[in-house]
Each structure stands twice: as structure tokens, then as C-alpha cells.
Amino acid sequence: MPEPSYLTSPRRRGPRNGVRAVAAVGVVLAIAAGGSYAAGLGPFARGDDGPDPAAMEQARAFLADWSAGRLPSAAGRTTRPGPAEEVLQSFTAGLDIEKPKLTAAKEAEEAEDGTLGVPFTARMPISGLGTWTYESRLPLREQENGDWKVDWRLSLVHPRLSDTEKFRLEREETTAPKVTDREGTSLNGGRYPSLAPLLGRLAGDAGGGPRGAVELVDRASGEAVRTEASFGEKPDPATDQPVRTTLDARWQAAAEQALAKADGKNAALVALHVDNGEVLALANTPSTGFNRAASGTYAPGSTWKIVTSSALLLKDAVKPDDVVDCPKYLTVGKEFHNVETSEHPGATFRKDFMESCNTAFISLRGKLDDAELGEVARTYFGVGQEWHVGIPTYDGSVPVPKDQTEKAASMIGQGRIQANPLIMASVTATAVSGEFHQPSVTAGNENGTRTEPLPREVVTQLRGLMRGTVTDGTARGLADLPGEVGAKTGTAEVSEDQDNNGWLVAHRGNVAVAVVVEEGVTGGGSAGPVVHSLLSAVPEDPA
Template sequence: MPRSGSGAPATTRRRTPRPVVRTVTSVAVVSAVVVGGSYAAGLGPFARGATEPEPAALAQAHAFLADWAAGRLPDAAGRTTSPTTAQHVLRNFTAGLDIRRPTLTVAATPTQADDDTVDVPFTATMPIADLGTWTYRSKLPLRQQGDGSWKVDWSLSVVHPRLNGVKKFHLEREAPGTTPDVTDRKGASLSGARFPSLSPVLNQLGTGTGGGAPRGAIQLVDRATGKVERTEATFGKKPGRPARRPVRTTLDATWQAAAEKALATGAHGRNASLVALRIDNGEILAMANSPSSGFNRAVSGTYAPGSTWKIVTSSALLLKGAVAPADVVDCPKYLTVGKEFHNVETSEHRNATFLKDFTESCNTAFISLRGKLGNRELGDVAGKYFGVGQKWHVGIASYDGSVPEPRDETEKAASMIGQGRIQANPLIMASVTATAVSGTFHQPSITHGNQDSTTTTPLPRKVVTQLRAMLRTTVTDGTARVLSGLPGEIGAKTGTAEISDEEPNNGWLAAYRGNVAVACIVEQGVTGGGSAGPVIRDLLTAVPTDPS
């Protein structure tokens, strides 16, 4: 049952020294949500063989590949005989290998076997971030179920014919032959040894400054021993000329150190990430991940943002005068829209104001207002005012959000509370918070002089004033009390995002203080206040009220 509010804390490889080698990740260990592709699978009409495969089976294959390509992994997994396992593997495969925007196309004539399974061959074109494209062929076996429907007969070989229980794929990146120095905003040197969370991005920051193009390889390795069985693809050219000047970033060494420490202490071994940025110009002060090596969840992960998204939903409602903070919007325990929605711990607040609904993160109240917005309106507001879904040029690879039009009333209800198919990450939610409290979107950046192709409209001053007051009250009298008592005026929004019936919810918190906005996610953190809240509290305790 979708839920998204958040309350108080829950009780709940080596090589020779040159070139430098850095292990990024492997299929088996990454659980961050994959960056969704935006290409539909261009399957075209299925070729029909003499055995005339069932049209329903071919349609299911078409839909599976289209969902996988578009990053709709729960939908793709739901078309298989093992949805939970399939979703986990698809996420790990694409995220662990840094695959961006895959393209999946039928490669040959589908065939129907004697056991009535239908095999659909396909070509996978997998762009590996900052390296190149890996292309290979596999096939989808489809089997008719007892109810007459067709599903992909799930096995690891669906993803790649060499993927199995004893072999997995591993992405290994090599630094350019000579990597330029990378510094923070004040000229202090930044290194992966001192700041482990920056290891995945230092080579990206060095690209194009004379250090040579990034290099890497996808290898098939033994799951038990890690021994390389074969190299599937190699990328990059020989090292270029030596770097001549350091790369200066917008990062602040003090904030970066505090962010890494806060995650190391507060994540308790769970996958987590955070981003802190300046409100006045979008410059990123800190970006941290736990674990600190591998996939950069902070800027490239895709997650349901949960109730932190109510900042955007509230903006859409306030912009059109559909509701005011003092209006009564009842908050019952349950509300059914195709399926039953409820609040965290099935709380209720009868005769609550909209302000109360926001500060207590009432899902049912927000869902009850869905008729006030058109089907496209939430996505339009997210793009027009907050820049979400537009192309951002951050200075490193990033995922910039997606707010698709809901397909039915149930999905529209879910989108009101940051669920359904809405996808974001800490970078996006820190930017959303900065825009909400300043009124103006600034493209986030980690380097200077980046192209800015975004086009946005400032929020009206009245809406900004209302949002700031609502965020502030959430700290003083709502679900973000974990931040109360810290110096400075702090506003925040908690969030809990449902993943599946089998896994604990992700915990979110987005906040602002002074000229800084910060957002944090803790995977399987159960509640935002109880998991992400302490991380942000520790960060804000350790740093100055405002960056210099």
C-alpha cells in the first residue's frame, strides 16, 4: 500500500601502478535505483515466422523492453515470472555498470518452441557513462501462465546470456594517464584518499583538461573469487598530454568533510547519499555517498522522493489558489483511489488545516486534492518553476528528474505524494528546496562556466513566503523536529518512500538554513525523521551557519 509521509524517529584490482585503477562497482552489490532511460524500445512490427508466435507474447516482450529502456523497472519486472528478483537484478545491472539511457530493439524473428515458449531475440545498446557504448545480443523467453497471460520467464540470462549464478559483470575504470589536481572553491586540494565520496567523480572532473580521455572495461568475473574470465568491452584511448592546470570546483572542503562524516556515522551501513548546495547560485558545496566508492547515488540515482515531493505539490496547489495554508483539508487514516492509501503509522488529523497536513506529512489529505490539478499540471510546475526534467549541465554526469503524466487516477494519487513514477535524487531535492525558499531556480553546478540550457519562471513572492513558513513550521511543530534547536532559521520536509511490500521504506529529508539547501536519502531507513534527519542534523551541527 503506497505511503509516503514521515514522522518521528522509528524504533525500529589490482594492477600495476600505471595507469591508476579504481573499482567502481559490480552487479552484485549496488542497490541504488538505476538512472532511467528515456528511449522507448523501437521494436517495430514483429517478424512472423512459420510458427506464428502468439501476438500477446510478442506484445508482452515489446512492453518489457520498452519499460526497461525507459527506466520503469518495477513495470518491467512485473512482466516477469519473478518480479522482486527481476527488479533487483535490473537495477543492479544498469546502476552497477553506470548504464545511461539504454536502447533495446528486437534483433531477429521471434520463434515459438515445442514447449510453447516464445523466444524474442533483442539487441541491447548500453551507453556506459563517460566511457562509450556496450552492444550485445540476448533473448527474452516468454511463457504462458495459468491465467492465459504471457510473462518473461525470468532468469539472469535474460539480461545478458553470460550472466548467471556464478558469473557477474564488473565495471573497471582507469584514470587518465595524468589526472589534473582538483581543488575546492578556495583552492584546497581534493583527493579520493581524503574525501572518499569524491573518488567516483574526480576523473570526470579531470576530463577535457589535458589529462586524457577516461578509460575502462566491462569484465565477466567469477562471483566467488573475483577472477576475470573475459573482457566484454573496452573503452577509451591512450592517455593524452599531461594536465597543465588544476580543476577548481564549487565544493567546500569543510562541508565535504562534514557531509562524509555525517553519513559514515548516521547511515549505519545502509546505502545513503546527500547533497548540499548554495541557494543563491546552485553551486554544490558537498556531495557524499555511503558506501563512499562506486555509484554516485547523490546525483545519478533515481528514487521516488516520497513526501519531500510535497514541496512541489504544494507549490502547484498554491500557485493556482486551489488551497491556502489555513484551509481545512481533512486527514483521515485511509483513502481509497483504486487501492488503499494511508499515512505513516496510519495516523489521522481530523479537521486539519492544509498547513497541518504539510507539517505532519498527511498523504490522504494531499491525495484528496488531486482533482484540483490537471493530469499534466504537477509535471508542468516541476519543469517550469523547478527545472526538474530539463537537461542540467552540472559538470559531471547527473540524472535530472522525471515527472511523467499519470496513466490513471491511482497513479495520479500516488504522484501527489512523490510516489508512482516520479523519480528524483538528493541533488534534485536540494535544488527543489532552494528554489522553493528563494523563488528562483539556479542550475546546480560543481564546476564553473557550465552551459545552462534551462528555462524557468520565478515563483511568485506570495507562494515563496507560504512555502518558507510551511517548511519552518515542519521543524518547530512537525515531523522534522529532529532539526529544532540548531542555530539559524531552519525549515525542512521529511519523506518516506515505499519501495515494495518486501523492503523497508526509504527515508528522506530536505532542509534549508541560511543560504544552503541540503537533501539526504537513506535507503531502507523506514522514516525520514528517524534516518535522514540525524544525518542532516549532524552535518548542520558541524558547519558554519552559512558558507563563505
């Protein structure tokens, strides 16, 4: 009589919570004794206190072969190689088991049927669901030639596998919760490619993960006898609703299109609400893989002068109209210079900010204590505190400089200062509103940040400096945009072998934007067109 099939045909239980019967495993086999046994001599009757080492070695070798997928080799260690290989293959592949881990116990015991039983633990990772763990027992029988073989039987694979019952894997056909923007517009990776890597995570956090079970079924009727293992949680119907984000579909689409102005270079953009930190758009190019916008670690370059200026203005160490000379070069352990070695003799601090004069800012390093820049960044801008945005983020670092050279570099956003577009958009929003708001992509996130508001006078001064950078400074490329746009450009050195990264941060109305273009050379030349494209495409603020 032919052997029965190992797999059953698929079943479905319904459109939403329907179940696809992926596989059923097991065979009907007549179990033979499989070789003779040395009568009167048990495996422990050898004058020692433990089982024959050769038997234990064979048990471990069988389990190792099964774990590694060497099923013909594993089957060859049994008393019935043909049926053994067929069942092992059907069990492992039919239940979508990937790289099983089978561990033999150190102890063994002699059974009434004359076999040596070696208990083992089976950890069976089922693809996309989880790990099914159970205990079983490996019987070994000594052959006439003195060799040991695994005495083949279905129950060694799993204690409940038999000629009347088998296993079946069932997966629920789940539909991940829909992710929408702030107005309920559906977001998908096809139209908004930068969001594709994030949508699965956002939906998964809302209970859209895979579900399934390993069931023991009756061979004759196909009915489930019991559930051996379950994976995933059943969704709560009350909460099985679309995941609403803070994103704005119009701004997101405009951000994706604006990054085309980066001329194929790696780039990232974030736009957020000034008054509450809600992220309106988050885009990366390339759109797949690493989320540069929120998890990148970059030197922010001269966009960091917003924080440096805040630190100086807070302690009245400088005023916008104070003269702070801007020479071509300044040596502090090493030679620092301005972009294109520009100079502005007799410039005011306002002019230094608008023209992004590195040497002027570095000359003011003595006005700040070594740790003061980091303290201001943390206390007023939340940089370096732990943010809970709703997606993975890097939240910035402003370490205390190791020496005067590193302190000089820190004044202009170099050295060991690290940020990304999410951080710098938030810095911009804080500077022009006076209050830090933890950025968010989803609602209801934990907020453990503790900050203080910037004094109103400092906010007024920062807004004036940023507006002047657009009307008469390095962000002149934004001057034709409607509205009172303020901005700060940045050029960040990376290494001697790479061109500088280009940065630009800007604000208009209730929106703050930050863009970085890797190897963009200058901020105005590379990031400027990206910001211009974005603000042109969406001329009005979101609701």
C-alpha cells in the same frame, strides 16, 4: 649466434613529460623459403577463378588464433613455428596489445615468390591508450603434401618489422591535473572518499588523460625512425592548471562524516548554495561505485509535497489555513494511508504539510489537471529538463499519470515520479528563494534550462510551511539547531519486500540539503540525524 632480445630497457625523458619505454618488439631472423612449391602450378591454376579455399581457410585460421591469443596454435600454422610463436608473443605482449582484431580481405593475389598473399587489417587495442590500426599481408605457401602454411617472415606481423627495425611502446608519465575545492584546497579520494570516483573524470575532462606512442626504432642505435601511432593529446600549458570545483572542503568533510549516522545503510547527501546552485558537498555511502546523490533514481516520497504544494498555491486551489481533513485512509483505486496510520481530523493544510498527511494531499488531486504537477515541476523547478552540472546526473522525471490511482500517488511523490538528492536539494533551494538555478560542480557549464520564478507570495507560504515542520512537525529533530531551519520529511515506499526509504530536505541561510537513506523506514528517524550532524558540524554558511 643467439637471437637478440625482444625488449629494451626502460628509458625516461623527464619528471613531468618523461617517457617510459615499455617495450621494444622484433627479432633478427634468417628467413628461409620454408617448404617447396608445386612448380608450374600457381594457387589460381586449378581451373577456378579464385584462390585455393584451403589456403584462405588457413589464413583465416591463423588470424583467428592470433586474435584469440592462441599463439602456439597460430605459430603451428606457419613454416617456422618456434620463431613465429616467439615473435607473436613478444609483439602482442611487449606492446601491451589486448585482444587484437585481425580481419582477412576477401581477395588474394599471387606474388612473384610463388606465395599467395592475403591482405588483412590489424586493429591492435593498446592498453589504456587506444587502438593502433594498420594493413599487412599474409603470405601462404603450398607444401609438398598439398597443405598450406603461412610462410613465416617478420614483415607479415607489420610491413615495417624487419631485421634492422623494430617497434617500441612509449608511455608518457602524465600527472592528472589537481582537483581543488572553491578556495583552492586540494581534494583527494583518501580524505574525501565519496569524491574518489569523480576526481578522475573531473581531471580527465581537463586534459589529464594518458598519452603514448608506438615508435619504429633502429635495432642497432635504438633511435626512433618514425612514429607509427600516437595516443592522447598534449596539454596546453596555458590551461594545464588545477581543476577548481564549487565544492567546499569543510562541507564535504562534514557530509562524509554525517553519513555515518545512516547506520551502514546505503545513503546519499547533497548540499548546495541556494542563490546560485553551486554544489558544496556530495557524498555517498558506500563511497565507491554508483553516485546515488546525483545519478540515483528514487521516488522522493513526501519531500515532493513541496512541489505539490507549489502547484496548489500557484492556482490558489488551497491556502495554508484552509481546513483539509486528514483521515487515516483514503481509497483511490487502492487504499492509501498515512505513516503509522495517523490521522488529524479538522486539520488545516498547514498542519497537513507539517505532519506529512498523505490522505489530505491526495484528496486535493482534483484541484490539479493530470499534467499540471509535471508542468509545475519543469517550469518552476527545472525538473526533467537537461542539466549540465559538470558530472553525470539524472535530472528527474514527472510523467503524466496513467489513471486516478497513479495521480493520487503522484501527489505524495510516489507512482512514477523519480528524483535524487541533487534534484531535491535544488527543489528546496528553488522553493525558498523563488528562482531555479542549475546546479553545478564546475564553472562554465552549458545551461539550456528555461524556468520561471515562483511568485513571492508562494515562496513566503512555502518557507512558513517548512519552518513549521521543524518547530511543530515531523522534522522536530532539527529544532535545536541555531538559525531559522526549514525542512520537509519524506517516507517513500519501495516494494512489499523492502522497508521504506527515508528522506529529509532542509534549508538554513544560503544552504539547501537533501538526504536519502535506503530502507531507512522514516525520514525523520533515518535522514534526520544525518542532516542534524551536517548542520551542526558546519554552523555557518560558506562564503
